[in-house]
Amino acid sequence: xxxxxxxxxxxxxxxxxxxxxxxxxxxxxxxxxxxxxxxxxxxxxxxxxxxxxxxxxxxxxxxxxxxxxxxxxxxxxxxxxxxxxxxxxxxxxxxxxxxxxxxxxxxxxxxxxxxxxxxxxxxxxxxxxxxxxxxxxxxxxxxxxxxxxxxxxxxxxxxxxxxxxxxxxxxxxxxxxxxxxxxxxxxxxxxxxxxxxxxxxxxxxxxxxxxxxxxxxxxxxxxxxxxxxxxxxxxxxxxxxxxxxxxxxxxxxxxxxxxxxxxxxxxxxxxxx
Numbered sequence: 063x064x065x066x067x068x069x070x071x072x073x074x075x076x077x078x079x080x081x082x083x084x085x086x087x088x089x090x091x092x093x094x095x096x097x098x099x100x101x102x103x104x105x106x107x108x109x110x111x112x113x114x115x116x117x118x119x120x121x122x123x124x125x126x127x128x129x130x131x132x133x134x135x136x137x138x139x140x141x142x143x144x145x146x147x148x149x150x151x152x153x154x155x156x157x158x159x160x161x162x163x164x165x166x167x168x169x170x171x172x173x174x175x176x177x178x179x180x181x182x183x184x185x186x187x188x189x190x191x192x193x194x195x196x197x198x199x200x201x202x203x204x205x206x207x208x209x210x211x212x213x214x215x216x217x218x219x220x221x222x223x224x225x226x227x228x229x230x231x232x233x234x235x236x237x238x239x240x241x242x243x244x245x246x247x248x249x250x251x252x253x254x255x256x257x258x259x260x261x262x263x264x265x266x267x268x269x270x271x272x273x274x275x276x277x278x279x280x281x282x283x284x285x286x287x288x289x290x291x292x293x294x295x296x297x298x299x300x301x302x303x304x305x306x307x308x309x310x311x312x313x314x315x316x317x318x319x320x321x322x323x324x325x326x327x328x329x330x331x332x333x334x335x
Contacts, residue, residue: 075111075155078164085167092168092253097234097241097261099169100254104247107216111148112249116218118146119185119277126187133195133301135267140184149279153180156214156281165283169255171211175284179205188228188268188276195301196233196263199256199282202296208284210256217246218277226270235259246276256282257290 084103092101124144126137142150155161157176166172177183181203188194202209215230222228222245230244230252244252254260268276300310 072151075152076161077106078160080106081164085164089168093170097232098255098257098259100232102244103251105249106251107249109249111152112218114148115152116277118149121146135192136194137187138184140180165212169212173285175208175286177203177282177284183280183282186278186280190270190272191267193265193267194263195265196261197299197301198258198261200299203284204296206284208286210282211285211290212283213254213256214281215252216279217250218248219246220248222247226268227266228264228268228276231262231264233261235261246278
C-alpha cells in the first residue's frame with residue numbers, strides 16, 4: 063500500500079477552499095433564511111467520489127434499520143465498519159475539525175461537535191412508496207450528552223425526475239405549510255439548523271421506479287451545554303399530525319410502565335389473558 067498516495071487522496075475528499083468561500087459569502091443568507099436557517103449548495107464534491115459512494119451503498123455486509131409507521135417508511139445504516147472505504151473516508155472528513163470550522167463560520171454556531179457514532183445518521187435509503195413525514199428531529203444525543211444543532215444532507219440521486227417526488231420540504235411552524243421544496247439532486251448539499259420549530263420532511267410517498275431509490279448521506283452536529291433554540295428536555299423525533307400538532311411516536315416509558323412490561327414479559331404466553 064502506498065501510504066503517501068492514500069494520504070494525498072484522503073485530503074482531497076472535501077474541497078476546503080470552495081467551502082471557505084461558501085461560508086464567507088453566504089453566512090447572512092444562511093442565518094436569515096426562511097422558514098428557518100438553512101442553505102442549499104450544489105456541485106460541492108468530486109462526482110467520482112460520490113459515484114463510488116453510490117456503488118458502495120449496496121456492497122458489503124450491511125444491516126439496514128427499517129423505520130415503518132404512520133409517518134415514515136425508510137431505511138438507515140450507520141455501522142462505521144460496514145461502510146465502504148470511500149464512504150467511510152468521506153464521512154470521516156465531514157466529521158473532521160476543518161469541516162466543523164466551515165459549519166461554524168457559515169451558521170454562527172460555535173463549539174460544534176461531530177458524532178462518530180452516527181446516531182440516526184449515515185446512509186439513508188428510501189424506496190418506492192417510502193416517505194418521511196413532516197417533523198422536527200430528536201434534540202439530543204444521550205450517549206454523548208450533547209444537544210443537536212445542525213443537519214448536513216448530501217443527495218446522491220442522478221437523473222432524478224420531479225414527478226418522482228422526494229423533495230426535501232421546509233415547513234413553517236406558524237403557517238403549517240411547506241415554504242420551500244428542494245429536489246434531492248445528485249451532488250446537492252443541504253444544511254439546516256435544528257430547532258424546536260425546524261419542521262421538514264417529504265410526506266408524500268415516492269413515485270420512483272422500483273429499481274430506483276432516494277439515496278443520501280446524513281450527518282448531524284451537536285453542542286455541549288448550549289441547547290440553543292432547542293428544548294432542554296430531550297425528546298425523540300416529533301412528527302406533525304393532521305391537527306398540526308407535534309406528536310412523539312416513541313415516547314420514553316416511565317419507571318412504572320417499564321416495570322409492568324418487564325413483569326408481563328416473564329409470564330408464559332399460555333397464562334396471559
